[in-house]
Amino acid sequence: MNLMQLIINVIYAASIYAVVAYSYYFMYSARKFLNMSHAAIIALGAYLAFEIKKQLAWNIFIVIPFSVAITAIIAITVFLLIFKPLQKRKASSTKMLVASLGIYLVLQNLISLIWLDAPKSLCSWPVKRGHNILDVYITNEQILMIVVSIALLGVLLLFSKKTTIGKSIRAVASDSVLADVSGIDSYAVVLWAFAISSGLGGLAGILIAIDVDMTPTMGMNAFMMGVVTVIIGGVNSILGIALAALLLAITQHFGAWFIGSQWQDAIAFVILVLFLLFKPEGFFGKKVKSATV
Amino acid sequence: MLKVNELHTGYGKKPVLFGPSLEISKGKIVAIIGPNGAGKSTILKAICGLIPVWDGKITFEDSCINDSTPAKNVKRGITFCPQGNRVFDELSVNENLQIGGIYLKKKELAGRIDDVLQLFPMLKDRLKQNAGTLSGGEQQMLALGRALIPRPKLLLLDEPSLGLSPNLISTAFERIQQVNRERGTAILIVEQKVRKVLKICHKVYGIKLGKVVFDGQPEQIRHDERLRQIFL
Numbered sequence: 001m002n003l004m005q006l007i008i009n010v011i012y013a014a015s016i017y018a019v020v021a022y023s024y025y026f027m028y029s030a031r032k033f034l035n036m037s038h039a040a041i042i043a044l045g046a047y048l049a050f051e052i053k054k055q056l057a058w059n060i061f062i063v064i065p066f067s068v069a070i071t072a073i074i075a076i077t078v079f080l081l082i083f084k085p086l087q088k089r090k091a092s093s094t095k096m097l098v099a100s101l102g103i104y105l106v107l108q109n110l111i112s113l114i115w116l117d118a119p120k121s122l123c124s125w126p127v128k129r130g131h132n133i134l135d136v137y138i139t140n141e142q143i144l145m146i147v148v149s150i151a152l153l154g155v156l157l158l159f160s161k162k163t164t165i166g167k168s169i170r171a172v173a174s175d176s177v178l179a180d181v182s183g184i185d186s187y188a189v190v191l192w193a194f195a196i197s198s199g200l201g202g203l204a205g206i207l208i209a210i211d212v213d214m215t216p217t218m219g220m221n222a223f224m225m226g227v228v229t230v231i232i233g234g235v236n237s238i239l240g241i242a243l244a245a246l247l248l249a250i251t252q253h254f255g256a257w258f259i260g261s262q263w264q265d266a267i268a269f270v271i272l273v274l275f276l277l278f279k280p281e282g283f284f285g286k287k288v289k290s291a292t293v
Numbered sequence: 294m295l296k297v298n299e300l301h302t303g304y305g306k307k308p309v310l311f312g313p314s315l316e317i318s319k320g321k322i323v324a325i326i327g328p329n330g331a332g333k334s335t336i337l338k339a340i341c342g343l344i345p346v347w348d349g350k351i352t353f354e355d356s357c358i359n360d361s362t363p364a365k366n367v368k369r370g371i372t373f374c375p376q377g378n379r380v381f382d383e384l385s386v387n388e389n390l391q392i393g394g395i396y397l398k399k400k401e402l403a404g405r406i407d408d409v410l411q412l413f414p415m416l417k418d419r420l421k422q423n424a425g426t427l428s429g430g431e432q433q434m435l436a437l438g439r440a441l442i443p444r445p446k447l448l449l450l451d452e453p454s455l456g457l458s459p460n461l462i463s464t465a466f467e468r469i470q471q472v473n474r475e476r477g478t479a480i481l482i483v484e485q486k487v488r489k490v491l492k493i494c495h496k497v498y499g500i501k502l503g504k505v506v507f508d509g510q511p512e513q514i515r516h517d518e519r520l521r522q523i524f525l
Contacts, residue, residue, distance in 0.1 A: 164395060167384070171392045174381040181341055181375060182392050182439065183367035236383050 004136045006253055012142045014249035015149035019207060020226030021233065021241045022152055023200035028235060029173035030186075030193035033093035034227065036100040037078065038201055040107035042219035045071040045202025046209035047115050050122055060122070064206055071202030072195045078103055079194045087190075104220075111216040119213035122206065141211040148207060149245075152200075156238050169193050173236055221265075228272045234282030243283050247271070294319045294354060294479055295340070295371075295447055301348035302339045309335045311503040312349065317447065317496075322473050322480045324490045324511075327500035328524050333483040334376060336500070337449045340481070341373040342366050353447070368396065370446035377455045378436035382425030386416055389424050389435055393442030402442070409438040412472070430461045437468060441478070448472070450482040454489065462486060466493055491515055499523045 020042065027035055049067035053060065086099055123141070130137035160166035168189045171179040180186050205214070208222060229248055233240030248268055255267040275282060295317045303309040309332045317323040325333045338344045340351055342363040351358050353369060363373070372393075381389050390409060394402045410417050413434045419427060424435055433453060440448055453469065454462045470493045473480050484490040491497060491511040499507040499519065507519045514520050 167388055167392065168395060170384060170388075171381050171395075174383045175379055177343065178375060178379050178381060179392070180363045181343065181367070181373040183364045183394075183396055183443065184392065185362075185364050 002135060004134060006257060008136050008138055008142075010246070010249045010253045011146055012138075013253060014245040015146045016204075016208060016222070017225050017229045017248055018149045018242050018245035019145070019152060019200070019204045020222045021229035021245060022156055022238065023197050023204050024223070024226045024230055025197070025235075025238065025241060026169060026193040026200070027197035028230060030169055030190045031083075031087075031096075032235075033096040034100070036097065036223070037075075037103035037107060038100075038197065039219035039223035040104045040111070041071060041075050041198050041201040042205040042208075042222050043111055043214065043216055044074065044107060044219075045205035046122065046214045046218065047111055047120075047205075047216075048202070049206045049209070050115070050120055050214065053122065060210070064203065067206060068199045068202045071205075072199035075198030075201075076191065076195050078107075079191065083194075087187075108216050108219075115216070117216060119215050120209075121213050122209045139211070145207050145211060148203070153238065153242050160238060165189070165192050170236070225268060228268050231272060232275050232282050234284040237282070237284035240282055240284035295481070296352045297336065297340065297349070298352070299349040300336065300339060300346065300351065302335060302344055302346055304335075304344065308347070309503050310339070313498075313500060313503065313505040314349075315498050315505065315508070317479055317481055319446070320473070320477045320479055321495040322470070322482060322493055324494035324497045325481070325483045325500055326485075326487050326490065326497060326520075326523070329485075331500040332503040333500050334451050335503075337373060337451050337481065337483055340366075341371055341449055343373075364396075367443050367445075370443070371449065372440040372443055372445040372447075373449040374436050374440045374451060374453065376451040378429070378433040378453060378457075380424040380427070380432050380435050380439070382423065384424055385421050386424055386427070386435055387420040389439050390416075390442055393439035397443075405442045405444065409441050412441070412475070413438050413468075429457050430464060433457060433461070433465050434468065437472065441472065441476070444476075445478060447479045447481065450480060452483055452485060454484060454486045462489060466490070469493060487520070 024038055027038065045067055048070050049063050052058065052066055053063045082099055082103060083096065086096060130139040160170055168184050169192065171182065171184060172186050172189045176186055204222065205219060208218065229241055229244045232248065233244035248271060251271055252264045252267045256264050297313065297315045299312040299314055300310050301308065301312055313336065325336060327333050339346055342361045346359045353371060358366060381392060384392065390406045391402060394405050397405065415431065416434055416438060419431065424432065427435060450469065453465050457465055466489050469480060469482065472478055482490060482494065491514065494511055497509065497511050497514050498505050501523050506523055507514065
């Protein structure tokens, strides 16, 4: 494999990590707990797109927004039915995590029941060989993922800096008590953050499924890499996430080049441990202060 | 303006306040003093809606606000500066001020921010800077500025001197007095710096173990034996 091909592969992998990580970033900012159910939401987005495409035979670019919206609506329903009552009872982050794991298992098994476990493809068009540019191969699906991830970086940066909801989410992430007493309805903000995150999660699932096949458990691997990316990026920074995705992809791919691709996931978790040990605040995050109420 | 009548509340199941009553009239500065753990901050949190009222009654401009949320209270005209001049560290100074009036229309908000910047001109040069990088004195100004954006009728301040160096503490108290004088904002202030706060307030309440043990004019209280005893 030549170096240029490796670089393209790195950019593609970084794009996947970044899109999944952006999707997780908003909900984690607003309500700090490891929401495992997001892994099922990623898969759900892909399967909903598969079903809509199969039933209505729409163009994939019309299928995507519909599936994203339905995914967000389902995720919000789950939030209102399970996370909201827990939040009202002031459940700890650990209890929320356990609940989210339960939701993940239920959703993932529902996906298995409805669509069965055999791999499915969103790609109804014939598989073509990628474009050959200067001896480097890249497929349309990979180009789509890279373009979406770069566009999302710009859109999300603008969203969080310029819109009221974006600023409110950042304020709640920075200090939720201060946000409350500043007149922000933090409950509504958390709801918005979950809707945005879930929609983006669905989008990430669809983009992954366009390139590779989908299975009911596909969301978990993507989710774990997304979480690693968010932690390395610093939990409060979209730009940090983009950088972390790139760092993760570079070390994984160059590492795999030298020691073998079976070590790719291990490399990612070694980087995570190194960051947790030596730079726990991530690239652009701040050291976490305990807030008093 | 604000009446707190036999307030009972606490955290979880642990009671902290055992029926203190207090009152603040329009345009006045009222101080709550007392030792650590007396429940001073808890009173402010209950008034602004951060913690539920178990028993008793809080009325603001003749309406009961026992069940009101912090967001509703901001719109009513009650704003709160939590302990230690907290600001949104990762947000710029300008964004911090914008958050103070997040429910306002763009034009109105811009006007309010200009207003606050006239009061604290030092913040003008720092608008794009992250609030977390400001000095202690500047953060105090910003925390106060953010709470003033909604043009509150009542401002609740929880230990504004906490974490400030001695010379900055005097400036902070001057600033608070300036807000009260120039804007007519009533201020309910919780403080440990008793001598300093007695100089600027119109009335003082002494709290110990969740109960009011004395109240009166600062001149009367300054030499009162009860003031010394409350800290023993």
